[in-house]
Amino acid sequence: MKISPSVQDVLNKQINAEFWSAYMYLAMANWCEEQGLRGFANWLRVQYHEENSHALKFVNYIHERQGEVKLQPIEAVPLTWKSVLEVMEKTYEHECKVTEMIYNCVNVAEAEKDRATVNLLQWYVDEQVEEEANADEIVTNLRFIGESKGALMQYDHVLKGRSFKDETK
């Protein structure tokens, strides 16, 4: 069954939001790299790859449903932050906003009685729980670390261990 115009529209908006997220995380990764925080930069670059994969999962799905992908311009993202704590607080806040957007997609799909899209979106609902929890954990750890440069460098080293695994497939 071909995707309905309203579901196609809300998923196209979500594609733009996922690419915007990718762009924002790349900007955050660049900023961390320039501060000498290579582990945080690595973590955020993995996040950048994840967001691209989230967008592409929607792209593939719209095609599977004989719909049309309409890529829109990506708005500018912030380029500087006061501290790495602020970077991670913004990450957490942003993921909460993305969760709301995904819930809105679910509402539109449910209104259309589009079971397939509701099913697809469940993957994103689950993913958002993890996205929020990951960011929240780092914020909590950074608050413990406080002003300790030594502890921050140790934690930065831990974050070098994250690698990208495409979980959308």
Ligand code: FEO
């Ligand atoms: Fe695609 Fe971070 O949500």
